[in-house]
Amino acid sequence: MSKRFKGIPVSPGVVIGKVYLFETYKPRIRRQTDRTRRIEEEVKLFESAVRETHQEIEKDIEENKKNAYKECADIFETHLLILNDPDYLTTKVIDKIRRRRMTAEYALREVLEGLTSKFIPVKTAHLREKETDIRDVGQRIFENLLNSKRASLMGFEEDVVVVAHSLAPSDTAQMCKERVIGFVTDVGSRTSHSAIMARALEIPAVVGLGDISAHIKRGDTIIIDGLHGEVIVNPTKEEIASYEKKRQEYFSFMASFDSLRDLPARTQDGYQVKIMANIEIQEEIRHARSHGAEGIGLYRTEFLFLNRLNLPSEKEQFEVYREVAQIYAPYPVVIRTLDIGGDKFVLSLLENPDEPNPFLGLRAIRLSLEHVDIFKKQLSAILRAGVYGNLKVMLPMITDIGEVIRAKEILQEVADDLRKRGISFDEDMEIGAMIETPSAALTADLLAKEVNFFSIGTNDLIQYALAIDRSNERVAHLYKPFHPAILRLIHSTIIAAHRWGRRVAMCGEMAANPLFTAVLIGLGLDEFSMSGVVIPGIKEVIRSISLVEAKDLADKALKLERADQVESLVKERLGKRLENIFGAIEEA
Template sequence: MSDTDPREIVLKGIGASPGICIGKAYLVDKEGVDVVKKYFVPKENLLNEKNRFKTAVKKARDNLHKVIEDTPEELRDHANILKTHVALLRDKMLYGKIIEIIEKEEVNAEWALRKVSADLQATFRKMADTYFRERATDIGQVSDLIMQNLMGTDHENIKDIDKRVILVAEDLSPAETSQIQLEKIMGFVTDRGGVTSHTGIIARTLEIPALLGIDRATSIIRNDDLIIVDGSTGELIIHPSEQTLVRFVKRRIEYEAHKAKIARGNHLPAKTSDGAVIHIMGNIELPEEVVSVKNYGGDGIGLYRTEFQYLSRSDFPSEDELSDKYRDVIEVMAPNPVTIRTLDINGDKAISRHPDSLEPNPALGLRGIRYCLKKPDVFRIQLRAILRAAAGFDNVRILFPMVSGEEEILEAKVILNEVADSLEKEGFNLSRNIKIGVMIEVPSAVIMADTISKEVDFLSIGTNDLIQYTLAIDRGNKEVAHLYQPLHPAIIRMLKRVSDAARENDVKVFMCGQMAGDPVYLPILLGLGIRELSMSPLGIPTIKHVIRQLKFEDTERFAESVLRQTTAEAIMKLLKDTYGDILFQKNNIQATDQQPQ
């Protein structure tokens, strides 16, 4: 590199989709949308101002419908993401509130849109759950669509890009991401967004490297700058040196070869070298993601998050609507299991999204089974929908989240039985052998696992919240996030306690938290007796590949050694010393499973 060459810059972001790409940057221009001025509109012109807003909304809706029609085949299963944005355009809390602000405050449509959008986004960003915080992005993206039409600033059409590049943008909406032509776009980088954003989900479906949440990307990178995107590690390299280029070209070749090797075993069973079969399941939030679970060789659905259907709307979904969605998943996966988790959010917040409904400490507030038991009408509708959808099938499991003790399980089971009785009286032919389970994600549930096990058919460990609550660590707080330690001896001992309680009471124990999707933890989890793991569909092939290299009998002895360690560092050293050649292959495709459980 000469003295006049720009210096290499390395930035860290969120790896939303794994893989490595090297190429020239292409900045997506969105100039003008953020420059909004407030001005007052005379009463006699308010009708025109409202109509101007309605016209902008209609144009945005028409554009989205056109994108949906033109969506490439590989993304057809994610059309509901775009339909959600269409629904947001009609949402009373967005559309209706903006009309109200224009009328009451006598202001221009742009200002009303910016005000309402900012309030709604702030509401979502204060929610405890990472997944729901990401829904603020959807609101922002839909607002930008309307704003462009109001201000006359046309977006660049990504599908018209005619050269091979890496996209760099402040943000990319699902509509824009779905227009990506794989023969032209190698990957993308955005200033905003997270792994659970819909843009991230689509990137993983397209299987192109993507980095999100790099605050300064668009301010540092210029058009045609040479950049490297590593979606596995979250690294962005700008102006790479020759040595860096050589290193990443080699890594990309090795990564692609390793990925192809793993893909060849997608549909082989996850069987250890001594014959123990481990069931590898997929976590989903949209019915359309079932296809990904099947394509990647998943043995079923270990966690179907049902909150998505309660979002971005002004009312609760109907029983028929919920039942149809659940039925779609059950039918596609049959005869493999489908584990439907009941609503795990404060439903009032999900529906109304009003700032006044915010709790001061939502992580410890009214959520999960607590909300459902306090709002039995909402709970009954969802349970009726699940039971109706499961009629004629024996592959459905119901999972209650955020359980802290036996009383909640007993109360939930009473409601479930009452709902089943009422449906049978109405003439529905129900299956009464649905398995009931609870999420173990609260320390009190671990302590009471022996008695809880007597009331259920299975336990499902949600490590994300369990680790957070046990170690008093807010994963979203950068000051303490480094203390979030899955290998903390207290966590390992808790997993042991839950596994022992399940075995003593002859119930199954599963895991659907982030630990389940990381191959590093496999020898410990298998050694503790966990025989079903659920994760992001993308992580399934790697987990199955690593399991086939392990010997179950050895992992049991290994877990005993792990339980004698007193620090996370000592446990990690033990993992490296014993299984380093299997777990820490430099090309291992890590599961991108940073979604909340």
């Protein structure tokens, strides 16, 4: 009998294959040194293992750079930072060996447990990745110290789907690219290292499946649906046939996107909007371009700060922003300033990250205005990179016009300093505000006077307006984008912006869902921004409707009293066309 699991889709595609169950490496550890081995011999063994680990990581960096997997190489650069910082790991281990007469492996385990314990109180996705980095480096040292290697993901004679509790970067680095056709893990998130690797390798993957590895054995048949986060273990003949059809449809669908890539997002009666991409990591830049993005509507900069032990320098940020500006020139790239807080933390910035309600705490623009020195470095890097393309700066989590005014004052201070030092920068860079709180939406007429554009972040806007924790499964059913309050907030924001001649974009999940596309066009949205892979599908929806039809649909939607009524209206009016494009509107 087949078993179904639901997780987080992190890399699209559908595969059917045989399971390779990858088991976690567990080193055998002695506590005290043997009488035949002296303390300094333990120190030398540890130092030798560190050198071997250093060579392995350098090899991984070189290999990934050679294969153009820049983001994978960046992960291993972080590992090298951990290893090379004597005060962080190696000195502590050696000190324990000498002071407490421990074996090298026991001392290493104690130090690793001490380092990772700080991440326990705040179990966010990004902090789990920091913990993963530290543990992965430690695991490599263990292997070299004990001369005991973990199971390999190489040398397969047939195609396999890897199933594991978790996959460390060093696991995926030595993964057989030709034979591993997909993987699933018990833990992980969209920004986890295994997810990054999957997207870089362009193989389907689903993570965050709970305990799937406990319900599966090597040789089982498995289906991965990397589009919807569904996994089926030991599927029936009917399920295999159904998903084989879906796999072929996905290939055909993706192939058909080539014809859409360079076509405008224009309705049948000539109304044109822009389709932009949301990106978080460098690997997504060229992927978005290949899917037909007309620029970057949201460049999340948190990844620069979160996947490391220290804060990025202005120079490092400048080089990253310059690269994306050059790749997309002359198309626009909207860089959102640091949006740390909520479910994302940088321990070096937050003395007490375990806030009782982090989503209402010190986050986003509030954090930047408190740590002005860090904010100035980021703004300086963005302004300098602006001369290489068409960059725009966007302020997150605005709740009050005073935040915008203060941020503009700081931006002016940075510009004055660059001018004084004779450093070239974009003198006319546009500044925008994210509309993701009810207070921002309700005062959009005031904010519009101070900025050049808006971008509506529907994920947070819906959460705050409806008092819904979108990560709480018990109330997830109350998270309703078609709620009359949400439609009215979006509509009033667009009207206020247009009165001041400001364009309005949307970068939340609503923009990426075809169910909402026609209504949003009817409400007057100017730009859509979404994950690159869904751009062609949304473009196809836009090209299948007329502006007249969209406006009529939006007008009727605004008069309805319940979200389910709006959804029924849209499905009644557009369902058939959406089914033709996506197979089924629910799967879109």
